[in-house]
Amino acid sequence: MRFLLRLPQIHFRKLSCSMSVLMGSKQFLEFCLLPSFASYPSSPSYSSSRQVSSVSRRFRPVLASRPVSKNSPYYQRTNGLSSYNSIPRVPTPVDTEVEADKRVVLSRLVTLRRKLAEQGVDAENCPPGQHSGLICPTCEGGNSGEKSLSLFIAPDGSSATWNCFRGKCGLKGGVRADGGLASADPIEKVERKITVEGIELEPLCDEIQDYFAARAISRKTLERNRVMQKRIGDEIVIAFTYWQRGELVSCKYRSLTKMFFQERKTRRILYGLDDIEKTSEVIIVEGEIDKLAMEEAGFLNCVSVPDGAPAKVSSKEIPSEDKDTKYKFLWNCNDYLKKASRIVIATDGDGPGQAMAEEIARRLGKERCWRVKWPKKSEDEHFKDANEVLMSKGPHLLKEAILDAEPYPILGLFSFKDFFDEIDAYYDRTHGHEYGVSTGWKNLDNLYSVVPGELTVVTGIPNSGKSEWIDAMLCNLNHSVGWKFALCSMENKVRDHARKLLEKHIKKPFFDADYGRSVQRMSVEEKDEGKKWLNDTFYPIRCEMDSLPSIDWVLERAKAAVLRYGIRGLVIDPYNELDHQRTPRQTETEYVSQMLTKIKRFSQHHSCHVWFVAHPKQLQHWDGGAPNLYDISGSAHFINKCDNGIIVHRNRDENAGPLDLVQIGVRKVRNKVAGQIGDAYLCYDRTTGSYSDSPVTPGMPERRSPKRY
Numbered sequence: 138m139r140f141l142l143r144l145p146q147i148h149f150r151k152l153s154c155s156m157s158v159l160m161g162s163k164q165f166l167e168f169c170l171l172p173s174f175a176s177y178p179s180s181p182s183y184s185s186s187r188q189v190s191s192v193s194r195r196f197r198p199v200l201a202s203r204p205v206s207k208n209s210p211y212y213q214r215t216n217g218l219s220s221y222n223s224i225p226r227v228p229t230p231v232d233t234e235v236e237a238d239k240r241v242v243l244s245r246l247v248t249l250r251r252k253l254a255e256q257g258v259d260a261e262n263c264p265p266g267q268h269s270g271l272i273c274p275t276c277e278g279g280n281s282g283e284k285s286l287s288l289f290i291a292p293d294g295s296s297a298t299w300n301c302f303r304g305k306c307g308l309k310g311g312v313r314a315d316g317g318l319a320s321a322d323p324i325e326k327v328e329r330k331i332t333v334e335g336i337e338l339e340p341l342c343d344e345i346q347d348y349f350a351a352r353a354i355s356r357k358t359l360e361r362n363r364v365m366q367k368r369i370g371d372e373i374v375i376a377f378t379y380w381q382r383g384e385l386v387s388c389k390y391r392s393l394t395k396m397f398f399q400e401r402k403t404r405r406i407l408y409g410l411d412d413i414e415k416t417s418e419v420i421i422v423e424g425e426i427d428k429l430a431m432e433e434a435g436f437l438n439c440v441s442v443p444d445g446a447p448a449k450v451s452s453k454e455i456p457s458e459d460k461d462t463k464y465k466f467l468w469n470c471n472d473y474l475k476k477a478s479r480i481v482i483a484t485d486g487d488g489p490g491q492a493m494a495e496e497i498a499r500r501l502g503k504e505r506c507w508r509v510k511w512p513k514k515s516e517d518e519h520f521k522d523a524n525e526v527l528m529s530k531g532p533h534l535l536k537e538a539i540l541d542a543e544p545y546p547i548l549g550l551f552s553f554k555d556f557f558d559e560i561d562a563y564y565d566r567t568h569g570h571e572y573g574v575s576t577g578w579k580n581l582d583n584l585y586s587v588v589p590g591e592l593t594v595v596t597g598i599p600n601s602g603k604s605e606w607i608d609a610m611l612c613n614l615n616h617s618v619g620w621k622f623a624l625c626s627m628e629n630k631v632r633d634h635a636r637k638l639l640e641k642h643i644k645k646p647f648f649d650a651d652y653g654r655s656v657q658r659m660s661v662e663e664k665d666e667g668k669k670w671l672n673d674t675f676y677p678i679r680c681e682m683d684s685l686p687s688i689d690w691v692l693e694r695a696k697a698a699v700l701r702y703g704i705r706g707l708v709i710d711p712y713n714e715l716d717h718q719r720t721p722r723q724t725e726t727e728y729v730s731q732m733l734t735k736i737k738r739f740s741q742h743h744s745c746h747v748w749f750v751a752h753p754k755q756l757q758h759w760d761g762g763a764p765n766l767y768d769i770s771g772s773a774h775f776i777n778k779c780d781n782g783i784i785v786h787r788n789r790d791e792n793a794g795p796l797d798l799v800q801i802g803v804r805k806v807r808n809k810v811a812g813q814i815g816d817a818y819l820c821y822d823r824t825t826g827s828y829s830d831s832p833v834t835p836g837m838p839e840r841r842s843p844k845r846y
C-alpha cells in the first residue's frame with residue numbers, strides 16, 4: 138500500500154496554519170506543524186511518526202497556531218516569510234518605545250528558556266506566540282520517540298505552558314518568566330467553521346478504499362460515513378469527517394502509519410453523531426474505524442470518541458462541564474446522549490480502553506451503561522476492538538459480542554450471575570463446612586453446628602460454664618478439623634486458661650487437687666506435649682496496658698492472627714471487659730449495633746467464626762431458670778444481629794436433676810442448614826473440664842419470660 142504521492146510543497150504550506158497534529162496511537166498532539174524554517178533541516182522521505190514532523194519542518198510558519206498579538210514586537214514581522222529566529226538584525230527606523238519593548242521581551246525569553254531548561258524542556262528553537270512540538274522530557278515520546286510535548290510560549294515571552302499528549306504520560310506544566318506558575322490549558326477556545334472544499338477534501342482513491350477493504354470495511358459504509366482523503370505535501374491521508382446535523386464540524390486525519398491530525402480549533406464531538414440522534418440505544422467505540430466496523434455488523438447507532446484513551450482512570454472527582462476539557466466531546470454531545478436509555482460501551486479491551494470506558498460511564502451514569510467483552514482470540518488473549526473482531530471473526534461474531542454486552546458494574550450493586558461460581562461451589566460443597574462443623578456432641582448436632590464466617594452470641598448467668606463450654610468446643614473443633622483460634626478472654630489469667638485447655642486436651646487434671654478426685658495428674662511429658670499443642674492451636678489476644686481494649690483493637694489483632702496463623706475462630710469473652718467508650722450523642726443501643734456490625738464484617742470477610750460472650754442483666758426475681766437472649770445487658774441488638782444465640786445453663790438444684798447436667802439452649806439459628814432452635818443436654822466433668830452427651834433429657838425449669846422467638 139502506498140500513500141505517498143509527490144505533490145508540490147506549497148499545498149502543505151497552506152494547510153499548516155489550520156491543522157493540529159495528533160501523533161501516536163490514537164493520541165492527540167495539537168500544535169502548530171511548523172515551528173521554524175531556519176532551525177530545522179529538511180527531510181527527504183516520510184514513513185514514520187517522526188517524519189511527519191520532519192516533513193513539516195521543511196516549511197516555515199506561515200502563521201502561528203494562535204494569532205500573534207498585535208502588541209507583540211513581532212507582530213509586524215510575521216509576514217509569512219520570517220520566523221522569530223529570522224528576525225532581521227539590520228537596524229530599521231523604529232521608535233525607541235518599540236525597541237525598549239523588544240528588549241524586555243528578549244530578556245524575558247532568556248529567563249524563560251533558562252527556566253524551561255531547568256524543567257528539562259529545551260526551548261532554544263521555539264519561537265514565542267506559537268506551539269512547538271518537542272520530545273517530552275518525561276516519556277521521551279515513548280517507543281516511537283515522537284515529539285509529543287506541545288510547548289507554547291506567550292507572544293510577549295512572559296510565560297510558557299506545556300502538555301504531553303501521550304495518554305500514558307500526560308505531563309503538563311507551566312512557568313512564568315517572573316517566577317510564578319502558568320497553567321497549561323491546551324484547549325482552543327475559538328471554534329473554526331470548516332467546509333469540505335475549504336479544507337480541500339477529496340473522494341477516496343482506490344488505494345485507500347483497498348486499505349479499508351483489507352480491514353473489512355465496505356465502500357458503501359465509507360460512502361455513507363463520508364470518509365474522504367486529503368493530500369498533504371506528497372502524502373495522502375484518510376479524512377474522517379465529523380458532522381453534526383449535516384454541518385461539517387471537524388475533521389480527523391489518519392495516515393497509513395497511524396499518525397493522527399485534526400483540524401485545529403474545531404469542536405470536539407463524537408464521530409458519527411448524527412447516527413444517534415433518534416436512537417435510544419447508543420454504542421460508543423474508541424476509534425473511527427471501529428465505528429465503521431460496527432456498521433458492517435449492522436449497527437448504525439454507533440459513535441466513536443474523537444480522542445485517545447487515558448492511561449488510567451482519574452482518581453479525581455469529575456470536573457464541572459467547563460473544566461472537563463478531555464471529555465468535552467461528551468458534554469458537547471449531551472443533547473444526543475441524554476436521550477439514550479441504553480449505552481453500550483465498546484472501547485478497546487486494553488487498560489486505556491477500559492479506563493476510557495470507566496470515564497465515559499461515570500459521566501453518562503453507570504445505570505444506563507453496558508459494557509462489551511471482546512471474544513477470545515486465543516487461550517489467554519482477547520480481541521482488542523471491534524475492527525479486529527470483524528476482520529478475524531466476521532460481522533456475526535461482532536454482532537454477538539455487542540448483543541452480549543453486560544450491565545456496567547456499579548459498586549455495591551450485583552446480579553446473582555456474579556455469584557454463580559460461588560453458588561455452584563456451595564451446592565457441590567467444595568468450600569468445605571457448608572453444613573457447619575459439629576461441636577463434637579451428638580446431642581447438639583441437630584441444633585447447632587459451627588459455620589465459618591458466622592457470629593454466635595453466648596450468654597448465661599455468672600458461673601454457668603459459658604467459658605468452659607466454649608473452650609471444650611474449641612478443643613473438639615481442633616481435634617476434628619484442626620482449626621486454630623484467637624482467644625480474647627480478659628477474665629482469665631493466661632496460665633489458668635492454659636491449665637483449663639490442657640486438662641480438656643489431655644483429659645487429666647493439671648494439679649493433684651480436690652477437684653481431680655482420684656484421677657492422676659498429667660505427667661510432665663504430657664504437659665510438655667500439651668504445651669506444644671496449646672502453642673500451635675491458640676493465640677491469646679491480651680491488652681498489656683492498663684486500659685481495656687476496644688473492639689477495633691481486638692479485631693485488628695484477630696485479623697493479624699488470621700493472616701499470620703490462619704485462625705478459623707475468635708472468642709471474645711466477655712463483652713463487658715471491652716472498652717465501650719461512646720460518643721456523647723451515641724446511645725448504648727447504637728453503640729452495640731455498630732460494634733456487632735464490625736464483628737460480623739470481620740467474621741464474614743475472614744471466614745472466621747466469632748463467639749461473643751455477653752452477660753445477662755441482673756435478673757430480678759430469678760427462679761433458677763435459664764435466662765433468655767433479651768436478658769443480655771446492653772441491647773436487644775445482641776439477638777437481632779447475631780447468627781446464632783446460645784444460652785448455657787446448669788442445674789444447681791439437686792431435686793431438679795443431676796448437678797453436672799448442663800443445658801445448651803439454642804435460641805436463635807439464622808442458617809437453617811446449620812441448625813435449629815432447641816435444647817441439648819451435656820454432662821460436665823469437673824475434673825477435666827470436659828463435656829459429654831447426656832444420656833437423659835430432663836425437664837429442667839425454665840425461667841418464665843415472654844416467648845419472643
Ligand SMILES: Nc1ncnc2c1ncn2[C@@H]1O[C@H](COP(=O)(O)OP(=O)(O)OP(=O)(O)O)[C@@H](O)[C@H]1O
Nearest residue numbers: 598599600601602603604605606787796797799821
Ligand atoms: N456444669 C457445671 N457443674 C459444676 N461446675 C461447673 C459447671 N460448669 C462450670 N462449672 C464451673 O464454674 C466455674 C465457672 O465456669 P465458667 O468460667 O465457664 O463460667 P462462666 O459462665 O463463663 O462464668 P462468668 O459468667 O463468671 O464468666 C468454673 O470453676 C467451672 O469449673
